[in-house]
Amino acid sequence: MRAEKSTSGGGPTERAWRYRWVILGVATFTQAACGFFMQGIGAMGVHLQRDLSLSTTQLGLLLSASQLVPLIGLLVAGELLDRYDERWVVGIGAVVIAVSLGVGSATPGYVSLLLVLLVVGAGYSTIQPGGSKSVASWFDTSQRGLAMGIRQAGVPLGGVLSAAVLPALAAAAGWPVTLAAGGLVAFLGAVLFIGFSRRPPARRLPSREGAPRPGTRLGMLREPSMRRAVLSGMALVSVHSGLGVLTVVHLHEAASVEAGHAALVFVAVQAAGVAGRVGLAAWSDRSSSGRYTCVLACMVAVVVGAVALMTPLGHSPVAASLLFVWLGFFGIGWYGPWVAYLAEAAPPGKTGFAIGLAMAVNQSAIILAPPALGLLKDLTGAFATPWAALAVCTAAALAVTGREGRGPAARPRS
Template sequence: MTMLLPMASAQNYRWIILLIATLAQAAACFFVQGIGAISVYIQADMGLSAFQIGALVSAAQLVPLVGLLVAGELLDRFSERLVVGLGTLVVGIALSAAVLAESYWAMLLFLVLVGAGYSTAQPGGSKSVAAWFDKSQRGFAMGIRQAGLPLGGALAAIILPTVAITWGWRASFLVGGLIAIFGALVFMLFYRAPAGAVPVARASEGSLTNVVLSRLAMIREPAMKQIMASGISLISVQYGILIFTVLYLHSRLQMEVLQAATLLFVAQGAGVAGRILLAAWSDRCRSRYFPVMVCMVAVIVGLLVLVWLPLNSMFMLGCLMSWLGFFGFGWYGPWVAYVAESAPADKTGFVLGLAMAINQLAIVSVPPLLGWMLDITGSFMVGWSLLIAMTLLGLLMTIQRQGDVNESHRV
């Protein structure tokens, strides 16, 4: 049963909520965000293609295509404590069991189960923070919470390769599972609903068909179209950097895997700062969406430098990875705050789930596509160029939609 806190203690306890929501996010995404750091070991041991490596990540993101919508609806009806806690627990159990997988296909199956649990972590933690913080601090708080994803990835980029070298890459699955279980238990133990929070009744909405159609109709709203254009392009860049950076640096510059993983750690660390600082900036911008557009421009510039300029020094590579991490991972902070504020009050969970589910289309399709391009051409150039083109197209579309959104701020 969810406990309600008196208003007197809410001002202090909301920071506890922010802490545990961030921890749960970092724990739930730890392995999925860090699998790119051990992809070289998995690829070499199992004789996998780049396409198959990309498909491993896509497997964990497959169920959320529908699962995020279901999770969003559940969050509008039930306690975040239950929905997020149990979902993250499923992530931990599935990863721990994946140690027993003896084939590539068995590993894919376990990662699909991971995706089922992970569906609750993204919209759930965001809804929790949105409920506890008012608009003046919501972007800052949301940025800290969303920093859990690159934070988990940054830690994974250091921890998982070390575990893989010491005990084998299969042990990395167990470590990821135990961390997710820890995050789930902490969230279920300490989460409380803000005073006055009550479940939203939906009996008057009619049949299930009408409910589904009314929810999906939100896609036609101007704000949602802008959300989709930026979300799909930027999440594609994020996962392209996440999965293929280590492979790119290892093959192009003959860099040691741990050295390349360290640069990925730098990008993830910069992403932590980006999600917090860019979201805090959005609290003070006339338009909360403006920082997202800045990120799109910055990502295009960073990828052009990665593709076309010679990068021979670790310092220059570190600066570039920091830039790509800050904007290529940091965009999500102000973006998700914008999504939460664009939603009707009684449909926040579903709108967050819908926006994230649309992003899943790119998360599921882009990594295998980039891997397939690499297998066919033998060059990373085509894949990076595709990400540049997608982001440029998304930027042009979102600029075009800005006028419509100014006339209709709510989904």
């Protein structure tokens, strides 16, 4: 993928390939900016429950609302990304997020917030696969895991910033103001991506003539590598969703942590996720047994953490906080090596659709997990039930995908 260096050490082609670090920075910022408001909903959980009189189930529905449209939108985005320049596909999606949040700030209320998040989800459908494809096309396999990890760190990075800013902003000015702030941040991400995104040297867009219809591509799900990616992704993304809806509430109710301090722990959880996405992805670049080994390790760590939260440790402020940071590192950090594995397993010329397809299947877990986990807690009155459900589902995915194999491991070390 990368061009060879010229004898002068700085030829035009090599200088062009150095631009990949600009692409990585812009893609990471756009990811963080577009997920800024959505990642902050969990941190604002106590404020939203108080101001809107919400149950834990209703709070979970807010997290699911922005993920409903991507169930189909990711497939559409993947097809568009294989046909058109990701610069415009991602840029327009970010503008949709910005405009919808701006409009939503003028119409406060639970129902209107749900509707706004549905539209936000339509725009967000382009951000994940578009940024991933852009980074994958600029970096060769020897650096792709690290690059993908840095880029995917944009999600928890946005969570760190939003968890630190949005609860204080909601307390001072009201939660509708947080929508306007989220819209402004997303618009900045759109401007930067459109302004700086470029295609790699000598890369041509795939011809649209004779391109297979989406329906003919669904057969990718029968491939062992795609099946492993989907099963592990559904389990681990449920854990990520569970952390978003349960962390602050668990600490506040079960461990008697003051709401403000619980929000700070959530910041630490997201920061651990940033470190995990970079560190685990860098490990996958050097793992002789393949990238999927890193994903398997994350599933083991998540099961251990979820089970520990069901013991008396989950009621200790210090121990529970440390366990949530552990879960943040592995339960959020898994995405870096996972998406690099997925990009390399995709058939040639179908990277955008393969990423979009796997992410679209994952959406079923993203949509169902928050309200289901909230409902389990509401029905039983205990946090042990949702953590047990996550541990069992992750252990099942670990058993199935670990038995099937670890997938392609050999990668050039250029």
